[in-house]
Amino acid sequence: MATEETTSTASGGGPNASNGDASDGAITGALGIAAPESRFTLELSQDQKDIRDWVHGFAEDVVRPAGAEWDEREEFPWPIVQEAAKIGLYGLEGIAQFWADPSGLSFPIVNEELFWGDAGIGMSIFGTTLAVAGIYGSGTPEQLAEWVPQCFGTPGDAQLGAFCASEPDAGSDVSGYRTTAKYDEAKDEWLINGQKAWATNGGIANVHVVIAAVDRELGARGHAAFVIPPGTKGLEQGAKVKKHGIRASHTADVHLDDVRVPGSCLLGGKEKLDERLARAREGQSSKGQAAMRTFELSRPTVGAQAVGIARAAYEYALDYAKERHAFGRRIIENQAIAFALADMKMEIDAARLLVWRAAWMGRTGKDFTAAEGSMSKLKAGEVAVWATERAIQILGGNGYSREFPVERMHRDAKIYTIFEGTSEIQRLVISRAISGLQIK
Numbered sequence: 536m537a538t539e540e541t542t543s544t545a546s547g548g549g550p551n552a553s554n555g556d557a558s559d560g561a562i563t564g565a566l567g568i569a570a571p572e573s574r575f576t577l578e579l580s581q582d583q584k585d586i587r588d589w590v591h592g593f594a595e596d597v598v599r600p601a602g603a604e605w606d607e608r609e610e611f612p613w614p615i616v617q618e619a620a621k622i623g624l625y626g627l628e629g630i631a632q633f634w635a636d637p638s639g640l641s642f643p644i645v646n647e648e649l650f651w652g653d654a655g656i657g658m659s660i661f662g663t664t665l666a667v668a669g670i671y672g673s674g675t676p677e678q679l680a681e682w683v684p685q686c687f688g689t690p691g692d693a694q695l696g697a698f699c700a701s702e703p704d705a706g707s708d709v710s711g712y713r714t715t716a717k718y719d720e721a722k723d724e725w726l727i728n729g730q731k732a733w734a735t736n737g738g739i740a741n742v743h744v745v746i747a748a749v750d751r752e753l754g755a756r757g758h759a760a761f762v763i764p765p766g767t768k769g770l771e772q773g774a775k776v777k778k779h780g781i782r783a784s785h786t787a788d789v790h791l792d793d794v795r796v797p798g799s800c801l802l803g804g805k806e807k808l809d810e811r812l813a814r815a816r817e818g819q820s821s822k823g824q825a826a827m828r829t830f831e832l833s834r835p836t837v838g839a840q841a842v843g844i845a846r847a848a849y850e851y852a853l854d855y856a857k858e859r860h861a862f863g864r865r866i867i868e869n870q871a872i873a874f875a876l877a878d879m880k881m882e883i884d885a886a887r888l889l890v891w892r893a894a895w896m897g898r899t900g901k902d903f904t905a906a907e908g909s910m911s912k913l914k915a916g917e918v919a920v921w922a923t924e925r926a927i928q929i930l931g932g933n934g935y936s937r938e939f940p941v942e943r944m945h946r947d948a949k950i951y952t953i954f955e956g957t958s959e960i961q962r963l964v965i966s967r968a969i970s971g972l973q974i975k
C-alpha cells in the first residue's frame with residue numbers, strides 16, 4: 536500500500552498534475568516509474584450511496600421519532616425491529632448485501648446511519664450481528680448456513696441472536712470465564728453450565744452463542760463457542776439490566792443449568808477444537824481465542840455506531856447554535872461555540888476514517904498488525920462521549936433536558952467506551968500489537 540501511495544503521488548499529485556492525459560505517461564516514463572493503477576478512493580460508489588440513503592431514510596422517518604419513547608419505556612422495540620425486517624434492513628438478505636461490498640464500507644455506513652437515528656433502537660436491530668459474527672468467526676460453512684438464518688428469523692417473523700461471553704466476574708479478563716462445557720462422548724453431546732452477564736438480547740433470542748471453557752487450565756485458550764438452539768432446556772434469562780443508556784436494547788444475565796446440546800453445536804467442530812487444545816497444551820502459539828476473534832471482527836462496526844451517535848449530536852448542536860440567540864447574536868457567532876463545532880466535525884471525520892480503514896482491512900483480509908480494528912473503536916467511542924457532552928454544553932439548559940435528544944445521545948454514547956472491550960483494553964491491545972510485548 537505504501538508503494539502505491541508513493542507512486543500515485545509521484546505521477547499525479549503535484550501542482551502540474553494532468554488528470555490522466557498523455558503527459559502522465561511521459562513523466563512516469565521519464566522517472567522510470569510505471570504508471571500505477573489508482574485504487575485508493577474515498578468516493579462512495581452509487582451502490583454505497585443508495586444503501587446509505589435508504590438506511591438514512593428509515594433512521595429519519597422511523598427510528599429517530601421513536602427514540603425518546605422507547606428510551607423512556609426501557610423495552611425492546613419489537614414493532615420497529617419487525618418493520619426493519621419487513622423492508623429487508625434486518626435479516627439475512629440485508630446483512631448479505633452489506634457484506635457483499637468488497638470494500639467493506641457498506642457495513643459501517645449502514646451502522647452509522649442507523650445509529651444516527653437512535654442508538655437504543657439501533658442496537659435492538661443490530662445486536663443480533665454480534666451472535667452472527669460469533670458464528671462466522673468460529674463456525675464451519677454448514678454451521679453458518681444452519682444457524683445464521685435462525686438468528687434473524689423471517690421478514691414476517693423476526694427473531695434475535697445473542698452473543699454470551701461476559702460473566703459477572705469476568706468481562707475484560709476473558710481468561711476468568713467459569714462457564715464450562717463438558718463432552719459426553721457416549722451421547723455425542725455437550726453439557727454446559729454457568730452464568731453469563733450483560734448479554735445483548737440474552738434470554739429473548741432465538742439463538743444464543745455461548746463461550747465456555749472446555750479446559751479451564753488453559754485460560755482463554757481453552758475456550759470454545761457453542762450454539763444453543765431455540766428452546767433448549769436449561770437456558771434461562773436472569774435479571775434484566777436497568778441501564779444508563781441504549782435503554783431500548785435488552786441486556787440481561789443468562790443462566791445455563793445442565794444445558795445439553797448436540798455435538799454439532801460446537802462451532803468449528805470437535806476435531807479442530809482437539810487440535811487447538813493439543814497445541815495449547817504443548818505451549819505452541821495460537822492465532823487467537825474464540826471470543827477475541829469475534830471481537831476483532833466486529834470492532835470497526837461498533838466504532839461506526841459510535842460515529843453515528845456523535846454525528847447526530849454534532850448536527851443537532853450545529854443547527855441549534857445557528858438558531859439560538861444570546862447577547863443579541865446567534866451563539867454560533869462566538870468563537871467558543873463555533874470552534875467547539877469545528878473540533879467536533881474534525882474528530883468525527885477522523886474517527887470515521889479510522890473505522891473505514893479497519894473495515895476495509897477486515898473485508899480484504901489484511902492483518903491488523905497495529906490493532907487497527909481496536910484503534911477505530913477506541914477513537915470512535917471516545918469521540919462519541921466527548922462530542923455528545925460538547926453538544927449538551929452548546930444547548931445549555933436545554934441540553935440537560937430530556938425534551939431535547941442530546942442528553943440521550945450522551946447517555947447512549949458512554950457504552951462505546953465500555954462494551955466490546957473497554958477503552959483501556961483497546962489501548963492494551965494496540966500497545967501490545969505495536970510493541971510485541973505483553974504490556975500489563
Ligand SMILES: Cc1cc2nc3c(=O)[nH]c(=O)nc-3n(C[C@H](O)[C@H](O)[C@H](O)COP(=O)(O)OP(=O)(O)OC[C@H]3O[C@@H](n4cnc5c(N)ncnc54)[C@H](O)[C@@H]3O)c2cc1C
Pocket residue numbers: 665698699700701703704705706707708732733734735736778781786950953954955956957958959960963975
Ligand atoms: C449495555 C451492555 C451490553 C453488553 N453486551 C454484551 C454482549 O452482548 N455480550 C457479552 O459477552 N458482553 C456484553 N457486555 C459486557 C461488556 O463487554 C463488559 O462489560 C466489558 O467487556 C467490560 O467488562 P466488565 O464490565 O467486567 O469490566 P472489568 O473487566 O471489571 O473492568 C472494570 C474497569 O477496569 C479496567 N481494567 C480491567 N482490566 C484492565 C487492565 N488490564 N488494564 C487497565 N484497565 C483494566 C476496565 O477498562 C474498566 O475500566 C455488555 C455490557 C453492557 C454494559
